[in-house]
Amino acid sequence: MSFILTAIRGTTAVFRTTRAYKAEAVRSIFSSPYLLDAEEETTPDKGKPVDPEKDRSIKHSYETSVRYLASTAYKTTYGTDPVWKHYRRNHKGALPPKKTRQTCIRKGVITTGSPCPICRDEYLVLDHRNPELLKQFISEHNGEILSYRKTGICQVRHQELLIAITRAKDYGIITFDVPFREYDYSEWYKPEPKI
Numbered sequence: 405m406s407f408i409l410t411a412i413r414g415t416t417a418v419f420r421t422t423r424a425y426k427a428e429a430v431r432s433i434f435s436s437p438y439l440l441d442a443e444e445e446t447t448p449d450k451g452k453p454v455d456p457e458k459d460r461s462i463k464h465s466y467e468t469s470v471r472y473l474a475s476t477a478y479k480t481t482y483g484t485d486p487v488w489k490h491y492r493r494n495h496k497g498a499l500p501p502k503k504t505r506q507t508c509i510r511k512g513v514i515t516t517g518s519p520c521p522i523c524r525d526e527y528l529v530l531d532h533r534n535p536e537l538l539k540q541f542i543s544e545h546n547g548e549i550l551s552y553r554k555t556g557i558c559q560v561r562h563q564e565l566l567i568a569i570t571r572a573k574d575y576g577i578i579t580f581d582v583p584f585r586e587y588d589y590s591e592w593y594k595p596e597p598k599i
């Protein structure tokens with residue numbers, strides 16, 4: 405009888421030790437230096453100095469952007485091409501996802517390796533008083549706003565672009581032509597009676 409009791413005590417002790425071992429193992433995983441490094445990479449605002457190339461905490465005014473678009477620095481960077489022309493999206497697999505990423509900038513810091521054409525250049529400000537930039541996102545053939553699938557800009561910037569272009573058209577900063585339509589008026593009016 406006592407032998408059985410000691411055997412039971414022994415098994416519980418084994419269970420206890422295994423449980424304690426597992427708990428210790430889990431604790432050691434959570435306190436591993438690799439995980440701490442990963443946390444610091446994903447949350448850069450925890451006292452860690454931010455890479456100045458990825459810092460977007462300073463918002464530039466539209467006047468600065470207008471002067472930048474007319475400068476030689478802009479011409480040597482982009483030439484006469486639109487800012488989105490040589491941008492290539494960075495995505496997993498062969499086919500790109502249907503939508504572009506939601507945003508490139510979180511808490512004032514770029515959180516992606518391939519930020520979109522607007523987010524990567526801090527001097528490109530989407531504003532209705534900056535028509536030279538907005539015109540690059542309007543098709544010269546039919547006057548429609550280019551899709552984000554073509555330009556590759558993120559969803560937040562695309563919404564800002566839509567607002568800025570609509571506002572610029574309302575204020576008359578961007579002119580656009582309404583296509584002339586030929587109507588067949590014989591469908592509306594009866595033919596004149598023959599006398």
Ligand SMILES: [Zn+2]
Binds near residue numbers: 508519521523
């Ligand atoms: Zn972006």
